[in-house]
Amino acid sequence: MNDKDVQRREELGPDRRQEISSLERRALLKLGFAISGVFLGGSVLSLVSVRKADAAGAPVIGGYPYNPHYTMVIRERHCIDCELCKEACVKTNGVPAYGYRTTILEKRRALEEGKFETTFMPVLCNHCNNPPCVRVCPTTATWKDKTTGIVGIYRPSLCIGCKTCMTACPYNARYFNEERRAIDKCDFCFASRLSKGEKTTACAAACPADVRVFGNLADHGDRVYRLLHAPETLIWVLRPETGAVPNVFYVNT
Amino acid sequence: MNTHLAGIFPRSGGLEARRSTTLTLTMALLALLAVAGIVAGIHSLVAGHEHTFGVSRGVPWGILIATYVFFVVISTGLCIVSSIGHVFGFKEFMPIAKRAVFLSIVNISTGFLVIAFEIESSWRMVVGNVVGANLTSNIWWMGTLYGFYLVLMVVEFVMLQKGRHGLASACGLAVLLTGIAANSNLGAVFGLLNGQWFWQGPYMPIYFVTSAATSGAVAIIFYTVLAYKVNGWQMSEAMKQSLGSVARLAVLMLAIIVFFTFWRTVAGVTGSAPGRHEALLALLNGPYRFNFWAGEVLLGLVLPLVLLLATRGRNINVLFVATLIAMVGMFFMRYDLVILGQLVPPYHGMGLVDYPEFYSYSPTLHEQLVVVGGAAFCGLFFLLGERFFRGHLVDSH
Ligand code: SF4
Ligand code: SF4
Numbered sequence: 350m351n352d353k354d355v356q357r358r359e360e361l362g363p364d365r366r367q368e369i370s371s372l373e374r375r376a377l378l379k380l381g382f383a384i385s386g387v388f389l390g391g392s393v394l395s396l397v398s399v400r401k402a403d404a405a406g407a408p409v410i411g412g413y414p415y416n417p418h419y420t421m422v423i424r425e426r427h428c429i430d431c432e433l434c435k436e437a438c439v440k441t442n443g444v445p446a447y448g449y450r451t452t453i454l455e456k457r458r459a460l461e462e463g464k465f466e467t468t469f470m471p472v473l474c475n476h477c478n479n480p481p482c483v484r485v486c487p488t489t490a491t492w493k494d495k496t497t498g499i500v501g502i503y504r505p506s507l508c509i510g511c512k513t514c515m516t517a518c519p520y521n522a523r524y525f526n527e528e529r530r531a532i533d534k535c536d537f538c539f540a541s542r543l544s545k546g547e548k549t550t551a552c553a554a555a556c557p558a559d560v561r562v563f564g565n566l567a568d569h570g571d572r573v574y575r576l577l578h579a580p581e582t583l584i585w586v587l588r589p590e591t592g593a594v595p596n597v598f599y600v601n602t
Numbered sequence: 603m604n605t606h607l608a609g610i611f612p613r614s615g616g617l618e619a620r621r622s623t624t625l626t627l628t629m630a631l632l633a634l635l636a637v638a639g640i641v642a643g644i645h646s647l648v649a650g651h652e653h654t655f656g657v658s659r660g661v662p663w664g665i666l667i668a669t670y671v672f673f674v675v676i677s678t679g680l681c682i683v684s685s686i687g688h689v690f691g692f693k694e695f696m697p698i699a700k701r702a703v704f705l706s707i708v709n710i711s712t713g714f715l716v717i718a719f720e721i722e723s724s725w726r727m728v729v730g731n732v733v734g735a736n737l738t739s740n741i742w743w744m745g746t747l748y749g750f751y752l753v754l755m756v757v758e759f760v761m762l763q764k765g766r767h768g769l770a771s772a773c774g775l776a777v778l779l780t781g782i783a784a785n786s787n788l789g790a791v792f793g794l795l796n797g798q799w800f801w802q803g804p805y806m807p808i809y810f811v812t813s814a815a816t817s818g819a820v821a822i823i824f825y826t827v828l829a830y831k832v833n834g835w836q837m838s839e840a841m842k843q844s845l846g847s848v849a850r851l852a853v854l855m856l857a858i859i860v861f862f863t864f865w866r867t868v869a870g871v872t873g874s875a876p877g878r879h880e881a882l883l884a885l886l887n888g889p890y891r892f893n894f895w896a897g898e899v900l901l902g903l904v905l906p907l908v909l910l911l912a913t914r915g916r917n918i919n920v921l922f923v924a925t926l927i928a929m930v931g932m933f934f935m936r937y938d939l940v941i942l943g944q945l946v947p948p949y950h951g952m953g954l955v956d957y958p959e960f961y962s963y964s965p966t967l968h969e970q971l972v973v974v975g976g977a978a979f980c981g982l983f984f985l986l987g988e989r990f991f992r993g994h995l996v997d998s999h
Contacts, residue, residue: 447652448659455955467955481796487742488726488734507730510722512662513741519797521948524659527650530723588948590876591797 415498417565434552474522475595482514505531616992639975643719666720673713679818747784816855824925849915902931
C-alpha cells in the first residue's frame with residue numbers, strides 16, 4: 350500500500366471510487382469479504398453496506414471462512430508511536446530483545462513545501478487466509494487453525510529451523526527464537542490470553558489511542574465488523590499483490 | 603564381509619595413486635579444515651545463529667544455503683552426465699561415468715553437511731520430516747527426494763564397482779529421476795514464493811535443472827583433469843575424447859545459461875515487478891555488480907565459453923582452467939541468487955523513515971569456516987576416492 354494512494358483515493362470522492370475493474374473486484378472477493386465493495390488501485394479498498402452492494406449488483410460471497418474470524422483493524426492515523434503495545438506484547442508473550450512480534454514503522458509524506466506529515470504504521474502477522482508460511486513448512490510445525498484462523502507455531506518441537514517460512518512471509522512477521530529453538534510470531538495472544546478467556550490481545554488492550562481494534566469479523570455486531578463495513582470507508586491491506594489474503598486491515602476512521 | 607569389500611574396493615588394476623609427502627600433507631590440511639568447519643558449525647548450533655552467523659530476520663538464509671545449493675546442484679549434474687554413458691549407453695560418456703557417480707555422492711554429502719549447520723534445529727529433522735510431513739512443501743520434497751537419491755546413489759556405485767552393470771544402470775535411471783525431481787523442487791523452493799519477486803517464477807525449477815547439467819559437465823572435467831594431474835597419471839585417448847565430448851555438452855549448457863541470464867535481466871529491468879527491479883539494479887549496477895559482472899558473467903560464463911570454444915575442448919590444461927573458473931563463477935551465481943532474493947525489504951517503497959532500502963548481509967567467520975570446511979571435506983573425499991578406487995577406471999565389458 351502506498352500512502353499516496355490513500356490520499357489520492359480520499360481526494361477522489363465516493364463517486365469516482367466506484368470506478369473499478371473486474372480484476373480489482375475479484376481481488377476484493379479473494380480477501381474473503383461477505384460484502385463486496387470497491388477495490389481501488391490494486392491496494393486500497395473501500396466497502397459499502399450489504400444493501401448498497403446488492404443494489405449495485407455486485408457479487409456477494411457467503412460469510413467469512415472462520416468463526417470467530419479473528420481480525421485486527423488498525424486505525425492508523427491515530428497511532429502516536431508510544432510503543433506501549435510493543436511493551437505489552439513483549440511482557441505477555443516473553444519476546445526476547447532480539448526479536449519482535451509486532452512493531453511500529455514510521456511513514457512520512459510531503460505536504461506542501463517543506464512540510465511533512467508523519468504517520469505511524471503498526472505491523473504484525475496478518476494471519477493470512479492463504480498463508481505462504483504454512484504451505485512451505487516441511488514439518489507442519491506451523492499451521493492455520495481451522496476454527497479461529499490464527500496462524501501459529503502450534504508444534505514448536507517439530508520446527509527444524511529451516512527458516513523457509515521466514516523467507517516466504519510477505520510481511521516479515523517471523524523470527525527465530527533462540528531460547529525455544531523454534532520460530533515465534535504473533536498468535537493474536539492465543540496462547541497467552543485468548544485461550545485463557547481474555548477477549549482481546551495484549552497490544553490492543555494496552556493501546557491508549559484505541560488504534561488496534563481486535564475482534565471477530567464474522568460477528569456483525571462486533572466492532573471490527575462495523576469498522577470495516579461502514580459505508581464509504583477507505584480500507585487497505587498491506588501487499589495485497591502477494592495473494593496471501595491478510596486479515597489485518599488499515600483504516601483512518 | 604571381506605570379499606564383499608574386495609568387490610567394492612579394487613586391490614589391483616586401474617591407476618595407482620601417487621604417494622608423495624605433498625599429497626599427504628594436502629590431505630592432512632584438508633582434513634584439518636574440514637574438522638575446523640564442523641567445529642565452527644556445531645558451535646553455531648549450540649550458541650545460536652543470532653550470535654555466530656550473519657543471517658538475520660530480514661535475511662534468514664545466508665552463504666550456507668548458497669553453498670548447499672552449489673554442491674547439490676553439482677551432484678545432480680554429475681548424476682546427469684554419468685547417466686548419459688552408463689544409463690543411456692553413449693560410449694563417449696562411459697569413461698567418466700564411475701568418477702561422476704562417486705563424486706556425485708561426495709558432493710551431495712558435502713551439501714548435507716553444510717546445510718545441517720544452517721538449519722538451526724537440524725537434529726529435529728529426522729523425526730519432524732516423518733511425523734510432520736507436509737506434502738505441499740517444496741522443501742520437504744526436496745529434502746526427502748535428495749535423501750533417497752543419496753541412498754540409491756550409493757547402491758548404484760556399489761553395483762558399478764561389483765561390475766553388475768544391469769543393476770547399476772537400472773539404479774542409475776532411478777537415481778537420475780529422483781535427482782531431477784529433487785533438483786527441480788529445490789528450484790521451486792525459490793520459484794514458488796509469491797512476494798519474493800526476485801525468485802518468483804515458474805521458470806525457476808527449469809533453470810535449476812539446466813544449471814545442474816551445466817555444473818555436472820563442468821565439474822566432471824575439472825575433477826577428472828585434477829585427478830590425473832595430482833597423481834601424475836597419463837590420460838588415455840578414450841578419456842581425452844570423452845572429456846572433449848563433455849566439453850561440447852558444457853558449451854551448449856553454458857550457452858543456455860547465458861540465454862537465461864540475459865532474458866532474466868532484460869525482463870527484470872524492463873518489468874516493474876516490485877522488488878525484482880530493485881534487486882536486479884543492485885546486481886547490475888549496485889553493491890552486487892562485482893559479483894555479477896566479474897563473478898557470474900566473466901568467470902561463470904564468458905571466459906569458460908571462450909576458452910572451451912577456442913581450444914575445442916582438446917587442450918587438457920585449458921580445459922582445467924576453463925572449468926575451474928566456471929566453478930568459481932557458479933558459486934557467485936548461487937550466492938547472488940540466494941542472497942539477492944532476500945535483500946529488498948517487504949515494505950520498501952512505502953516512504954518509510956529509518957527503514958532500509960536494502961537489507962545487508964555478509965558472512966561471519968563461523969559461516970566462512972563452514973563453507974571452507976565443506977569444500978575441504980569434498981576435496982578430501984575426492985582424493986581418497988581416487989586412491990581407493992584406483993582412478994575410477996571403467997572396464998571395457
Ligand atoms: S523454520 Fe520451522 S516453522 Fe518455519 S518452515 Fe522451517 S520448520 Fe516450519
Ligand atoms: S503474515 Fe506472514 S507469518 Fe503471518 S500468516 Fe501471513 S505469511 Fe504467515
